[in-house]
Amino acid sequence: MLSIAGSDPSGGAGIQADLKTATALGVYGAAAITSLTVQNTRGVTGIHPVPAGFVADQIVAVLTDLEVAAIKIGMLATAEIAAAVAEVLRARPGPAIVLDPVVIATSGDRLVTPEVTAVIKDELLTLATVITPNLPETGTLLDHEPPTTVAEMSLAAQELRTQGSAAALVKGGHLGRSETITDVLADADGVINFSGPYVPTANTHGTGCTLSSAIASELASGRRLRPAVEAAKNYLTGALRAGADRRIGSGSGPVDHLWREQSR
Ligand SMILES: Nc1ncnc2c1ncn2[C@@H]1O[C@H](COP(=O)(O)OP(=O)(O)O)[C@@H](O)[C@H]1O
Numbered sequence: 267m268l269s270i271a272g273s274d275p276s277g278g279a280g281i282q283a284d285l286k287t288a289t290a291l292g293v294y295g296a297a298a299i300t301s302l303t304v305q306n307t308r309g310v311t312g313i314h315p316v317p318a319g320f321v322a323d324q325i326v327a328v329l330t331d332l333e334v335a336a337i338k339i340g341m342l343a344t345a346e347i348a349a350a351v352a353e354v355l356r357a358r359p360g361p362a363i364v365l366d367p368v369v370i371a372t373s374g375d376r377l378v379t380p381e382v383t384a385v386i387k388d389e390l391l392t393l394a395t396v397i398t399p400n401l402p403e404t405g406t407l408l409d410h411e412p413p414t415t416v417a418e419m420s421l422a423a424q425e426l427r428t429q430g431s432a433a434a435l436v437k438g439g440h441l442g443r444s445e446t447i448t449d450v451l452a453d454a455d456g457v458i459n460f461s462g463p464y465v466p467t468a469n470t471h472g473t474g475c476t477l478s479s480a481i482a483s484e485l486a487s488g489r490r491l492r493p494a495v496e497a498a499k500n501y502l503t504g505a506l507r508a509g510a511d512r513r514i515g516s517g518s519g520p521v522d523h524l525w526r527e528q529s530r
């Protein structure tokens with residue numbers, strides 16, 4: 267599994283979360299870094315994008331050497347980086363692509379320039395096996411208000427497919443506190459809801475990164491999309507539960523990626 271994403275020095279999101287996730291799921295993880303961030307569990311205070319050509323060189327170095335089965339795309343800090351990633355991946359079809367159209371961190375800080383969304387819509391959506399927006403990102407991609415109910419999420423997921431993505435998983439983490447939390451997948455076979463228990467915790471830093479890299483890891487292991495999403499959501503729920511009461515940092519802490527190892 268190759269992750270194309272940003273670095274989070276506090277270790278809970280971005281590349282660091284993706285490599286922990288792949289490792290926990292028994293998959294070899296590689297990483298092409300798109301951007302350095304200055305961030306911790308409290309927020310993001312700096313962004314230092316990697317030059318677009320250098321991002322492309324990292325991806326080519328991995329794809330021309332390792333047998334990559336699935337790619338996860340996360341934070342693309344600038345339109346130039348997003349376009350360079352699209353160009354490289356267009357030229358080398360094959361791996362499944364999980365596109366997490368990251369715009370804003372859990373802390374509320376913006377991670378990418380406004381121009382990135384247009385490149386995601388015009389160039390990356392059609393390359394993706396599945397796109398995994400949260401509710402605000404869904405609104406941005408569709409150019410209307412974000413969904414506020416599971417029924418609206420279902421409509422939005424189908425609308426994202428008509429924009430060119432083979433499948434769309436609209437994540438419901440921003441719907442607020444309830445008994446269960448539902449993500450909605452629209453694919454060629456229709457629409458299916460993935461519900462899990464809501465875990466009451468402030469430690470949700472990196473949940474989106476963890477889910478998308480878990481889906482990519484499960485696809486790399488040979489699962490089809492629906493079983494991959496189900497397994498990824500179960501893994502994330504376990505990681506949220508195990509990390510719920512940990513005190514790592516003073517803000518929104520990370521999930522416990524290694525929960526399965528510890529319960530052995
Ligand atoms: N408190 C929670 N309990 C259980 N699952 C959660 C919780 N918060 C988020 N999730 C799950 O984490 C994943 C990411 O959700 P979301 O917060 O919507 O995206 P993002 O992290 O990209 O903003 C989804 O699968 C969502 O259902």
Ligand SMILES: Cc1ncc(COP(=O)(O)O)c(N)n1
Pocket residue numbers: 271272273274279280281303340341368370371372377470471472473474475476
């Ligand atoms: C480098 C980087 N990439 C992505 C996120 C989003 O994190 P989340 O999974 O909480 O939406 C982040 N905080 N930092």
